Amino acid sequence: MKLDPFYLIVDSAEWIERLVPLGVKLVQLRIKDRNEADIRGQIRLAKAVCAAHRCQLIVNDYWRLAIAECCDFVHLGQEDLAEADLAAIRAGGLKLGVSTHDEAELDAALAAEPDYVALGPVYPTILKKMKWAPQGLERLSAWHARVAPLPLVAIGGLNPDRIEGVFAHGADSAAVVTDITLNADPEGRTKEWIRRTAAWR
Ligand SMILES: Cc1ncc(COP(=O)(O)OP(=O)(O)O)c(N)n1
Ligand SMILES: Cc1nc(C(=O)O)sc1CCOP(=O)(O)O
Ligand SMILES: [Mg+2]
Numbered sequence: 001m002k003l004d005p006f007y008l009i010v011d012s013a014e015w016i017e018r019l020v021p022l023g024v025k026l027v028q029l030r031i032k033d034r035n036e037a038d039i040r041g042q043i044r045l046a047k048a049v050c051a052a053h054r055c056q057l058i059v060n061d062y063w064r065l066a067i068a069e070c071c072d073f074v075h076l077g078q079e080d081l082a083e084a085d086l087a088a089i090r091a092g093g094l095k096l097g098v099s100t101h102d103e104a105e106l107d108a109a110l111a112a113e114p115d116y117v118a119l120g121p122v123y124p125t126i127l128k129k130m131k132w133a134p135q136g137l138e139r140l141s142a143w144h145a146r147v148a149p150l151p152l153v154a155i156g157g158l159n160p161d162r163i164e165g166v167f168a169h170g171a172d173s174a175a176v177v178t179d180i181t182l183n184a185d186p187e188g189r190t191k192e193w194i195r196r197t198a199a200w201r
Pocket of ligand 3 (some may be wrong): 060061076077080150
């Protein structure tokens with residue numbers, strides 16, 4: 001399976017409505033702190049927009065809702081993974097991406113037979129407090145050696161100037177949040193990401 005090299009992560013369907021029509025082909029809906037009915041509505045709207053624009057939607061965390069809403073890709077962290085019903089996810093025909101931050105987590109991720117593995121934070125991130133120090137580019141190469149031929153996603157502190165480095169060290173896709181959502185011009189920055197990742201598409 002091939003992932004688009006530009007992996008946008010946003011916290012609402014409204015962001016997806018705004019940015020996916022610009023040509024985004026891979027987006028994660030990563031919602032925190034909303035009630036279930038709200039999240040279900042967000043997933044429905046995101047799914048409709050992504051279908052209209054041939055963009056792959058990945059639902060973070062809410063695997064039960066993703067199955068119920070007939071989505072086809074979920075992303076799970078290690079705690080989510082430990083509690084998730086992987087058989088139900090597979091029976092629902094969903095693909096699975098898994099976060100990793102150390103070797104033990106990589107072992108657990110690979111045991112789940114995922115469709116991609118993410119490594120982070122490659123660089124410092126301001127999005128959330130993390131207990132792991134930045135992994136650095138050499139760590140991406142080490143992950144690539146263990147993960148290939150599965151796609152490897154780099155995440156954490158990425159910006160357009162760091163794209164080349166992560167792909168040179170074995171990443172197949174670069175995931176990004178704040179470089180776009182906190183940018184003064186999110187649309188312009190999204191177009192820049194699409195352009196700067198074109199060589200790996
Ligand atoms: C592509 C990608 N990589 C890592 C994460 C982080 O997932 P997780 O560790 O479950 O943390 P939250 O995002 O749920 O806070 C991700 N979402 N996407
Ligand atoms: C959501 C998330 N997960 C990470 C991990 O390492 O698992 S780093 C991260 C934040 C990514 O946001 P930004 O692009 O703004 O740094
Ligand atoms: Mg999670």
